[in-house]
Amino acid sequence: MGKKKKNGWGKKHRAVIVTGVRTPFVKAFGRFLDLDTIDLADIAVRALLERTDLPHDEIDNIIWGGVILPSAAPNIAREVALDLRLPPSVEGMTCTRACATGLQAVTLAAAAIERGEADVVIAGGSDSTSNTPINLPQKAVHALAPLAFGKASTAADYLGVLAQMMPITEILPRMPKIAERTTGEVMGESAESMARRNEISREAQDRFAERSHHRAAEAIASGRFDDEVVPVETPDGWVHTDNIVRGDTSVEKLSKLRPVFAKDGTVTAGNASPLTDGAAAVLVMSEEKARALGYKPLAAFRSWAYVGVDPTDQLLIGPALAMPKALDRAGMALKDASLVDMHEAFAAQVLSVTKALASKGFAEVRLGRSRAVGEIDEDKFNVHGGSLSIGHPFGATGARMVTTMANELARTGKETALLGICAAGGLGAGAVLEAVR
Amino acid sequence: MTDLLLENESARKLIKTLGLPIPVPERLERAKGPYEERPLDDKTILVGGHGALQGVLAQVLTKAGATPWVVGKSDSVLEPYRGPGEAWARTTRRIEPGDAPEGERVDAIVFDGTGLETPDDLHQLYEVMHPWIRRLNRSGRVVVIGRPVGDVKRAAIAATRAGLEGFTRSLGKEIGSNGSVANSVFVEEGAEDRLGPVLRFLLSPRSAFISCQPFHVTKTAKVGEAPETHVLGGKVALVTGAARGIGEATAEILAAEGAHVVCLDRPADDGPCSQVAQRIGGSVLLVDITDRDAPERIANDLKERFGGVDVVVHNAGVTRDKTLGRMKPDAWDMAVDINLGAVVRITERLLQNDLLRPGGRIICLSSVSGIAGNRGQTNYSASKAGVVGFVRALAPQVADKGITVNAIAPGFIETRLTNAMPVAIREVARRMSAVGQGGKPEDVGQAITFLATPGAAGLTGQTIRVCGGALVGA
Numbered sequence: 001m002g003k004k005k006k007n008g009w010g011k012k013h014r015a016v017i018v019t020g021v022r023t024p025f026v027k028a029f030g031r032f033l034d035l036d037t038i039d040l041a042d043i044a045v046r047a048l049l050e051r052t053d054l055p056h057d058e059i060d061n062i063i064w065g066g067v068i069l070p071s072a073a074p075n076i077a078r079e080v081a082l083d084l085r086l087p088p089s090v091e092g093m094t095c096t097r098a099c100a101t102g103l104q105a106v107t108l109a110a111a112a113i114e115r116g117e118a119d120v121v122i123a124g125g126s127d128s129t130s131n132t133p134i135n136l137p138q139k140a141v142h143a144l145a146p147l148a149f150g151k152a153s154t155a156a157d158y159l160g161v162l163a164q165m166m167p168i169t170e171i172l173p174r175m176p177k178i179a180e181r182t183t184g185e186v187m188g189e190s191a192e193s194m195a196r197r198n199e200i201s202r203e204a205q206d207r208f209a210e211r212s213h214h215r216a217a218e219a220i221a222s223g224r225f226d227d228e229v230v231p232v233e234t235p236d237g238w239v240h241t242d243n244i245v246r247g248d249t250s251v252e253k254l255s256k257l258r259p260v261f262a263k264d265g266t267v268t269a270g271n272a273s274p275l276t277d278g279a280a281a282v283l284v285m286s287e288e289k290a291r292a293l294g295y296k297p298l299a300a301f302r303s304w305a306y307v308g309v310d311p312t313d314q315l316l317i318g319p320a321l322a323m324p325k326a327l328d329r330a331g332m333a334l335k336d337a338s339l340v341d342m343h344e345a346f347a348a349q350v351l352s353v354t355k356a357l358a359s360k361g362f363a364e365v366r367l368g369r370s371r372a373v374g375e376i377d378e379d380k381f382n383v384h385g386g387s388l389s390i391g392h393p394f395g396a397t398g399a400r401m402v403t404t405m406a407n408e409l410a411r412t413g414k415e416t417a418l419l420g421i422c423a424a425g426g427l428g429a430g431a432v433l434e435a436v437r
Numbered sequence: 438m439t440d441l442l443l444e445n446e447s448a449r450k451l452i453k454t455l456g457l458p459i460p461v462p463e464r465l466e467r468a469k470g471p472y473e474e475r476p477l478d479d480k481t482i483l484v485g486g487h488g489a490l491q492g493v494l495a496q497v498l499t500k501a502g503a504t505p506w507v508v509g510k511s512d513s514v515l516e517p518y519r520g521p522g523e524a525w526a527r528t529t530r531r532i533e534p535g536d537a538p539e540g541e542r543v544d545a546i547v548f549d550g551t552g553l554e555t556p557d558d559l560h561q562l563y564e565v566m567h568p569w570i571r572r573l574n575r576s577g578r579v580v581v582i583g584r585p586v587g588d589v590k591r592a593a594i595a596a597t598r599a600g601l602e603g604f605t606r607s608l609g610k611e612i613g614s615n616g617s618v619a620n621s622v623f624v625e626e627g628a629e630d631r632l633g634p635v636l637r638f639l640l641s642p643r644s645a646f647i648s649c650q651p652f653h654v655t656k657t658a659k660v661g662e663a664p665e666t667h668v669l670g671g672k673v674a675l676v677t678g679a680a681r682g683i684g685e686a687t688a689e690i691l692a693a694e695g696a697h698v699v700c701l702d703r704p705a706d707d708g709p710c711s712q713v714a715q716r717i718g719g720s721v722l723l724v725d726i727t728d729r730d731a732p733e734r735i736a737n738d739l740k741e742r743f744g745g746v747d748v749v750v751h752n753a754g755v756t757r758d759k760t761l762g763r764m765k766p767d768a769w770d771m772a773v774d775i776n777l778g779a780v781v782r783i784t785e786r787l788l789q790n791d792l793l794r795p796g797g798r799i800i801c802l803s804s805v806s807g808i809a810g811n812r813g814q815t816n817y818s819a820s821k822a823g824v825v826g827f828v829r830a831l832a833p834q835v836a837d838k839g840i841t842v843n844a845i846a847p848g849f850i851e852t853r854l855t856n857a858m859p860v861a862i863r864e865v866a867r868r869m870s871a872v873g874q875g876g877k878p879e880d881v882g883q884a885i886t887f888l889a890t891p892g893a894a895g896l897t898g899q900t901i902r903v904c905g906g907a908l909v910g911a
Contacts, residue, residue, distance in 0.1 A: 197526040197527065197528065198526050198528075199528055310474055312478075313474075313475065313502070314526055352526070355523070359520075359523035359524070360520060360523075361521055361524045362520075362523050364520060365496075365520065365521060365525070
């Protein structure tokens, strides 16, 4: 028993973010059409390994996140390890928590390291909305089962199967959509209702979208993302940058778009995050290990928090509860955070959350405190844009945010960054990153 | 026998098309599932009056999912609504007194009359309600809130307070054809925190068949934690006469709120009673409640199996109708003993040794005819009016244990009992209410279940009618 285990099981370590990379985020059904989520994950992890020169035998495991999981191989993490011919000992698990999946993968990695379960973990996430499996309705599957299992032999059996397939509309595959399983509400409708209830005007939404595009375009033009985005080769050539960002957009242009989810609504394709393909990977290590291997860590988690709210109420308000909780756990106030990065599912959702955070009434009733969490300073909020402009491959977004904020802390010498993510099912996530020097 | 005017779509259309002088009752909206976090989701509620309750109303209404529109001359009336509105993302809007913007409708009107002091002040009722009453959506709700009459010495104030009840009773009769109901709530000073659950109930579809009734919210009984959903989780409820009708409906609703229901009925009703118990995951207790050892057997059974009981619903009842001159002594004794004698004996036994646990609920069944009187029902009325006296007297005695005691007085409810009535009488009885139709067993079940909840701590010693605003009785 006295023998010290390699990973120091149970020994306290600080988990640090060493670095992160991602593929360009690309409009769905576009340039990454031929790359499924495992391909995208392979590309991101390979790039991470190349950029860090990480000895493969140092890797303990991969924790990957995905929302649209490939039904034939849902444990993407293990597939990546095998695809990249990493040592067989590199084990893998895949997690899912809707749009907070990427952050979940990274915090799982940090938790495993801090528990002493592992020293070196690759965490991240990917999604290919272009390769969403289209399932046959259960009715068709059940009717076809006798054929698949060889139970049907006579012509009558086959006729029986056919008969069950009527009417034809009931067995046609249905278009997948981002709808709540319990309420059937499409997420855009939820955003629409949040916009109405929180009185977020169309103009405010378009203005926020414009800001997101302009900031992201500026970051791309200045080379700010070069360290974290790797070019990807596709059969049609190389993809170097995110292709959803439009630096030339304006409130005027955005205001011409028609509302999508309600006739007299305010949510448009311009102020909602688009369907996106992409992957992001983060290298997480125990601080000792990172230093021993000669890396310079960028950041560490001071805290994180996941919450749930009633999905039939305000589906995407979760961050308004999760971010204060994460701040509390970090022993901080909102004003102490040098940067704030919030996932932009919809401009209406971001503005609803910021409005709630600034509300004394919300703080009193929903958080049980006497003062508002606070207003977020424009200069430190989503400094390089967000999911509206950069795009939102569901499983990758959290890992993208961690990477961008870790780099930002390292580059600017700032101390802390607060993250916030809303997710389907009424989930919310918050986390506080601190700089590691 | 089904209600043709309610159930048969062709008959309804025909009458409306031909313009026949037959009022077609409006189908009442009823609750579909168990208690919800936001029973008033997306409902627009007009709030008028400037009493002491604006803060409470703001909290309760917005949390329950409603959007309050506040009647007032300046934006300062919105002040109490601002914080809670932000917390639950329900933005309020100010409505100019006497004004009702074109095309706007509301689902409910709540009037806070706790600030009224003189008969002149009653004009505010008119001012708030008059422009909107015909803009009330179907199955709408009106709730008028005031202070209890008995609390003041000055007669003018008492008169003003009493006026609210009369107003509400008449208004209920006017809006019944729209499937809407009106009730008044009198909140004792210091009992404001108990108003919330009562409001949630009265504004929700759970109170579809309650109209023209006064509710008295008092601080008499001790209050505990009051959950908003799964309101009876972990509670044990005894329902007598659970095999069918109102008892069955009540058992089902209690169980849906998380209670373990002990279904009690006569041994002869073993079959249907067991079926009910099985369906709702409850247990069966076969006892004839008129047996002299029945209280002891019930007490022992509850003690052994559950260590006690939290909710007791005395639902079992019979009618043995005959005019007094023709009534056999058996008929008298039976009705009075089942409806009242057994209720008293069983209750007294369950109150011994805290078998009815602290925070417990006793709900007895009275009857509108017990209150109003009915030819051929001297025995029945004696027993059902007796119940009213029983709950009134018992309530203060057990209040310090947090136990409440109330009675429900159903009006015309579509059950086996009323189905046996002669057609003509039944048809008349059905229409003799503000909503122009009979109630369903579930309407009574909902009222009983509400009284059984921890949130109903403000109501005790009362008899609440579930009668659709019946035209008879007080």
